[in-house]
Structure formats: structure tokens, C-alpha cells
Amino acid sequence: MTATWVAVDGGQSGLRLVSGPDRRVGKGPGFDYSHGDPVATITAAVRIAAQDAGLSGPAGVVCLGLTGCPAEPEDRTRLGVAVAAVLDAAEVRLCEDMVIAHAGALPPGHGVVLAAGTGVVCLAVGENGSYRKVDGGGHLLGDAGGGFAIGRAGLTAVLAAADGRGPATTLTAAAELRYGLGPGLAQRIHQAPAPVATIAAFAPEVFAEAARQDPVASAIVTGAAEDLAHTVAAAVRALERDGVPVACTGRVFESGELLLAPLREQLATLAPEAQLVPPAGDPLDGAVRLATAAPGTYAGLLSVHHGPAVFPTVEETTVDALLPFPPGALLVSCQAQPGNPLHGPASMARMAAAAAAGGARAIRANGPVDVAAIRSEVDLPVLGINKVALPEGVFITPSFEDAAAVVRAGATMVAIDGTTRPRPGGGTLAAQIRQIHRELGVPVMADVDNVAAGVAARAAGADVVATTLAGYTGGPVPEGPDIELVAALAGRLDCPVVAEGRYRSAEDVRAAVDAGAYAVVVGTAITNPMAITTRLAKALS
Numbered sequence: 001m002t003a004t005w006v007a008v009d010g011g012q013s014g015l016r017l018v019s020g021p022d023r024r025v026g027k028g029p030g031f032d033y034s035h036g037d038p039v040a041t042i043t044a045a046v047r048i049a050a051q052d053a054g055l056s057g058p059a060g061v062v063c064l065g066l067t068g069c070p071a072e073p074e075d076r077t078r079l080g081v082a083v084a085a086v087l088d089a090a091e092v093r094l095c096e097d098m099v100i101a102h103a104g105a106l107p108p109g110h111g112v113v114l115a116a117g118t119g120v121v122c123l124a125v126g127e128n129g130s131y132r133k134v135d136g137g138g139h140l141l142g143d144a145g146g147g148f149a150i151g152r153a154g155l156t157a158v159l160a161a162a163d164g165r166g167p168a169t170t171l172t173a174a175a176e177l178r179y180g181l182g183p184g185l186a187q188r189i190h191q192a193p194a195p196v197a198t199i200a201a202f203a204p205e206v207f208a209e210a211a212r213q214d215p216v217a218s219a220i221v222t223g224a225a226e227d228l229a230h231t232v233a234a235a236v237r238a239l240e241r242d243g244v245p246v247a248c249t250g251r252v253f254e255s256g257e258l259l260l261a262p263l264r265e266q267l268a269t270l271a272p273e274a275q276l277v278p279p280a281g282d283p284l285d286g287a288v289r290l291a292t293a294a295p296g297t298y299a300g301l302l303s304v305h306h307g308p309a310v311f312p313t314v315e316e317t318t319v320d321a322l323l324p325f326p327p328g329a330l331l332v333s334c335q336a337q338p339g340n341p342l343h344g345p346a347s348m349a350r351m352a353a354a355a356a357a358g359g360a361r362a363i364r365a366n367g368p369v370d371v372a373a374i375r376s377e378v379d380l381p382v383l384g385i386n387k388v389a390l391p392e393g394v395f396i397t398p399s400f401e402d403a404a405a406v407v408r409a410g411a412t413m414v415a416i417d418g419t420t421r422p423r424p425g426g427g428t429l430a431a432q433i434r435q436i437h438r439e440l441g442v443p444v445m446a447d448v449d450n451v452a453a454g455v456a457a458r459a460a461g462a463d464v465v466a467t468t469l470a471g472y473t474g475g476p477v478p479e480g481p482d483i484e485l486v487a488a489l490a491g492r493l494d495c496p497v498v499a500e501g502r503y504r505s506a507e508d509v510r511a512a513v514d515a516g517a518y519a520v521v522v523g524t525a526i527t528n529p530m531a532i533t534t535r536l537a538k539a540l541s
């Protein structure tokens with residue numbers, strides 16, 4: 001189904017997509033910015049949501065509002081181009097989530113929106129398009145009055161009461177219920193997998209105890225209202241006009257009048273020009289508004305990108321913009337064939353997690369089942385392959401459908417057989433690459449066996465050429481890697497060359513990079529203990 005517009009609201013907890021004119025909806029995974037390339041992760045999440053919504057074919061204007069939308073113009077361009085390619089969009093409008101929150105809450109496009117969830121950010125937009133962002137400093141340095149600050153104040157009060165440093169509070173029982181009885185509360189929270197979320201999760205208990213008139217909890221809520229009022233007042237002042245509409249959104253306001261009443265009271269003195277109004281809609285409504293209407297007052301808050309008609313080739317963009325891993329990266333191939341005791345998605349996902357912890361920048365994985373398992377466990381781009389036939393002929397991702405299966409499972413790039421051997425079904429390499437670019441929007445790596453195949457694969461549109469199949473298409477398999485082929489390809493091709501196949505040592509991988517490799521893939525030597533054991537045992541016998 002083609003779309004005339006697509007609106008996206010994405011953040012750490014998930015990504016929501018709606019498209020018009022027929023309001024199809026889709027969901028994608030959330031993303032965080034601590035691992036991997038955020039552009040690749042966000043693009044993959046958008047692709048998954050678009051598939052969930054059943055979108056195919058060209059889209060008109062796309063608006064993406066993202067938590068932590070990349071700040072660097074270069075990253076925004078990479079993201080804009082990548083999303084335009086994935087959705088075949090005419091135009092991509094990128095902005096931070098606070099912008100879509102504003103456009104959703106205040107459809108006239110001016111006034112102040114205070115968004116308070118775990119963190120706090122407040123955006124003032126003037127009728128002339130001027131704007132001011134207030135707070136949004138993160139839990140360590142800002143976010144005054146947000147869920148983290150409230151939860152932290154509640155837990156601090158519990159610890160103070162336990163020590164006798166502070167007054168008794170009913171928050172103690174609430175904390176025991178949520179985090180367990182007895183001493184060690186502080187340690188349990190410090191050791192939680194996501195301490196910020198764990199602490200923010202206590203904010204609803206603080207509101208509940210304030211509703212029951214606990215004086216400690218009530219004082220925390222009043223203090224939060226005061227902090228939020230100062231934030232709003234700074235934003236309102238920036239607009240320099242009377243009668244500024246102020247809408248409050250975010251989970252902290254699920255407490256209703258408990259927080260709104262003291263906030264209103266504080267604002268009466270701190271910002272009498274502020275007029276609290278209920279938000280008209282949510283952030284996804286705002287993204288719809290920004291995908292379907294002229295940017296208007298939001299023009300200065302959006303970055304606009306236009307995608308090429310087909311997926312960009314390396315000449316049209318920079319290498320770094322295209323590939324989901326940086327130069328000099330070590331990619332780890334996590335594959336185990338039937339007969340290997342580690343065969344199966346659970347072992348491969350653990351293997352990939354170990355590789356990620358060791359510094360791998362991407363994972364090469366075989367088949368949709370393993371790809372999906374690895375994507376759900378490891379926050380790294382996945383180079384997907386789909387081995388479907390016997391190794392005597394073309395067997396690595398031989399058809400478009402084989403590539404589509406791994407991309408739908410979450411692969412951010414695909415590798416396909418790029419040898420000059422006859423292809424099953426009689427299609428050409430160029431046709432397969434063209435269809436992958438156009439319909440799946442991912443870069444393609446061609447696995448080749450010699451220089452001629454590498455040159456032909458690049459001419460056929462491959463974005464990257466890899467030496468994966470050197471030594472596997474005739475004659476005995478050599479002992480070591482084919483570094484000469486890396487050097488020959490790197491000297492001939494205008495695209496990245498990836499070294500792959502029988503790399504076992506630090507010397508091997510360094511030699512590949514010295515020979516001109518953009519990155520190196522290592523499989524067996526890291527992820528196949530059975531093969532390593534066989535090799536070493538043989539050396540002794």
C-alpha cells in the first residue's frame with residue numbers, strides 16, 4: 001500500500017507509525033543511543049514499523065519526531081537520506097520529539113508545551129516562528145520536576161527516614177512493596193539494569209502517598225510543581241506576550257490535579273501570562289500535522305531531507321553514511337550449522353552478545369531466525385545472509401526473497417553471493433541488487449571469490465565487496481586468508497572492500513587493513529569452538 005504521508009513518533013520505549021490517507025498503523029522497536037550507529041538502528045526500526053503497517057511503494061512526506069534526534073547535521077542528513085530510501089519518500093522532515101509534542105498539543109502552532117515524563121523538556125514557540133527550549137538537561141544535570149527527580153526525592157526520603165536523618169513517611173512501605181523488604185535498598189537500585197527508569201518508576205508511589213496526605217510525599221510534589229513552574233515561566237518569558245497557552249503532557253501529569261493544582265498556583269505568581277490549556281492531541285498527532293501541513297512556525301525546528309530515487313550508491317553519498325559500521329571495524333560472524341552443538345538462535349544470540357561485549361561493531365548472521373534472535377538481544381547492526389542451498393553452487397542469499405526474509409527479521413544490511421557462477425532461477429546479480437535497494441532499502445555486500453567477480457559485482461551495484469568466497473569455489477581450501485585478493489580489490493574498486501574468510505589472528509586482521517580492507521569479518525576463530533578444537537587437536541596428533 002503506498003502512502004501520501006507517514007508520521008513517526010520514536011524513542012527508547014518504541015516507535016509508532018501512522019500513514020495516510022487510510023490511517024494504517026505500525027509499530028517498531030525502541031532504540032537507545034549508547035551502542036552502535038543510531039542512524040542504522042533508527043532506520044531499521046522505521047523499516048520494521050513500515051512493514052508492520054503494510055506499506056510498500058513510494059511515500060510522500062514523512063515526519064519523524066525522535067527522542068534524542070541526532071544533533072549533528074551530518075548525522076541528520078544520513079538519517080534523512082536513509083529513511084527516504086527505506087520508505088521511498090519524496091521528503092523527510094526530522095525533528096526532536098518535543099517538536100511533535102508541541103504540534104500535537106497546540107495545533108495553532110504557538111505557545112508553550114511542557115513535556116514531563118522521566119525527564120523534562122519545555123518548548124516555547126512564537127507566532128513568528130521564534131523558539132526557546134528550556135531544561136531537557138538530563139537526569140544528572142537537569143529535568144527538574146520530572147519523574148526521575150520525583151522518584152529520586154521519594155527514595156532519598158525513605159533512606160533518610162531509615163537512618164533517622166529524616167521524618168518517618170508512608171513512602172517507606174511503598175518502597176518496600178516495590179523494591180523488597182529489609183536493608184540494601186540503595187544497593188538494589190544502584191545494581192538495577194536500568195537505574196534511571198527504576199528510580200523514575202517510584203514517582204507514581206510518591207503521588208499516591210501525597211494523595212493520602214503523607215507530608216513528606218506532599219512536599220516532594222509541591223517542590224516538583226515549583227520546579228516545573230520555573231521552567232514554564234522561563235519559556236513563557238521568552239515569548240514576550242500576554243495570554244500564552246501552556247499545555248502539559250507526559251506521564252507525570254497522569255497524576256492530574258495533584259500536580260496541576262500546585263503548578264497553576266505557582267504559575268499565578270511566576271508567570272501570570274500563562275494560561276493552562278489541555279493538550280489537544282499527543283505527539284503522534286503532532287507528527288501527522290507536520291507531515292500533512294506546511295511547517296509554519298516549526299520551520300526552524302525541522303530539518304528537511306530529500307531522498308534519491310533509489311538507494312544511494314557509494315558515489316552519491318559518503319561511505320560512512322551508507323554502512324552500518326565504521327572503517328576499521330571488526331565484524332563477528334555468528335553462525336553454527338546443524339551438527340554443531342551451538343546450532344540455534346539462542347546460542348547465536350549469546351555468541352553475538354559476547355562479541356558485542358568484546359567490541360564487535362556488527363554481527364554477520366545466517367537466516368531470519370538467528371537474525372531476529374540476535375537483533376532482540378544485541379544492540380548492534382546485523383549483516384544478514386540466508387544460506388539456502390548446498391555450498392557447491394550459489395548458496396549465500398541467492399534470491400531477492402532470501403534477502404527480504406533476513407531484512408524483515410531485522411538485518412540492517414545483506415550479503416549475497418557475488419561470484420560469476422550461474423544463479424538459481426537465472427536472474428542477474430544486478431537485478432537482485434537493484435530490487436534489494438529499491439524494495440528493502442539496505443546496502444548490499446557482494447561475497448566474491450576473485451578480482452573479476454569483485455569488479456563485476458561493483459559494476460552490478462554492490463555497495464561493498466567482500467572476499468568471503470575466496471578459496472571456496474574450486475580446488476582445496478587454503479589454510480590462511482587471501483590478503484592478496486584484498487589488496488587487489490582495494491586497488492581496483494571505488495567502494496569499501498571487506499576482508500572475510502579464514503582470519504584467525506591479530507596479525508591476520510591487521511594485514512587485511514594494511515592491504516586496504518575497510519573492515520574485517522571473523523567467524524570460525526571466534527564463534528566456532530568445535531572447529532577451533534578440531535584444528536588444535538589435529539596439530540597435536
Ligand SMILES: CC(=O)N[C@H](C=O)[C@@H](O)[C@H](O)[C@H](O)COP(=O)(O)O
Nearest residue numbers: 333468472501502503522523524525
Ligand atoms: C564460505 C562460507 O560459507 N562462508 C560463510 C559465510 O558467511 C561462513 O561460513 C564463514 O564462517 C564466514 O564467512 C566467516 O569466515 P571464517 O569463519 O573463515 O572467519
